[in-house]
Amino acid sequence: GQSLEQPSEVTAVEGAIVQINCTYQTSGFYGLSWYQQHDGGAPTFLSYNALDGLEETGRFSSFLSRSDSYGYLLLQELQMKDSASYFCAVRKGSARQLTFGSGTQLTVLP
Amino acid sequence: EPEVTQTPSHQVTQMGQEVILRCVPISNHLYFYWYRQILGQKVEFLVSFYNNEISEKSEIFDDQFSVERPDGSNFTLKIRSTKLEDSAMYFCASSDDSSSGNTIYFGEGSWLTVV
Numbered sequence: 001g002q003s004l005e006q007p008s009e010v011t012a013v014e015g016a017i018v019q020i021n022c023t024y025q026t027s028g029f030y031g032l033s034w035y036q037q038h039d040g041g042a043p044t045f046l047s048y049n050a051l052d053g054l055e056e057t058g059r060f061s062s063f064l065s066r067s068d069s070y071g072y073l074l075l076q077e078l079q080m081k082d083s084a085s086y087f088c089a090v091r092k093g094s095a096r097q098l099t100f101g102s103g104t105q106l107t108v109l110p
Numbered sequence: 111e112p113e114v115t116q117t118p119s120h121q122v123t124q125m126g127q128e129v130i131l132r133c134v135p136i137s138n139h140l141y142f143y144w145y146r147q148i149l150g151q152k153v154e155f156l157v158s159f160y161n162n163e164i165s166e167k168s169e170i171f172d173d174q175f176s177v178e179r180p181d182g183s184n185f186t187l188k189i190r191s192t193k194l195e196d197s198a199m200y201f202c203a204s205s206d207d208s209s210s211g212n213t214i215y216f217g218e219g220s221w222l223t224v225v
Contacts, residue, residue: 041218097168
């Protein structure tokens with residue numbers, strides 16, 4: 001089976017940097033994705049890592065270590081609008097389905 | 111920007127009734143999915159569809175569920191004989207056929223309440 005672990009809640013202040021960690025257990029690991037979801041809204045793709053290292057997209061970066069089965073999402077220059085749930089998700093092998101973690105609720109305080 | 115659209119946004123149905131949720135995936139995408147999210151829980155995969163057939167399904171997707179692509183644009187999820195525990199947000203999603211296909215685009219969801 002597959003399992004993903006991420007913190008349930010993180011709180012930070014506007015302008016700060018926050019890191020959301022994700023550890024996973026899966027056979028046939030293919031890649032780690034990150035999605036953002038505002039209350040009642042659609043999950044929105046943020047980032048994807050298939051290889052070890054850091055991927056940067058504007059204020060958001062994502063890191064993967066395949067040997068450690070670990071990744072993180074780094075959010076810089078936090079804004080109030082970044083308050084949302086963040087999910088890591090793994091893709092297994094050639095299958096295209098995603099298995100999501102339980103999500104991390106990020107609260108950005110003024 | 112192209113988007114996945116879903117109807118209805120909300121539906122209330124009585125237990126035992128059949129429900130059809132509709133989706134229009136992004137036009138040049140070839141992979142279609144249904145996911146669901148029970149209130150306060152994580153997003154769960156139900157089924158993927160490619161080339162007019164189911165390519166993957168989870169253990170949640172039992173005989174109560176079916177999917178169909180009735181025409182060139184719509185993709186539907188049918189839930190027969192709904193149960194209280196089917197109450198959830200159902201997300202349709204699509205992705206392209208590139209070798210990575212790692213970006214899955216989700217619709218805004220259909221909130222189903224079974225009473």
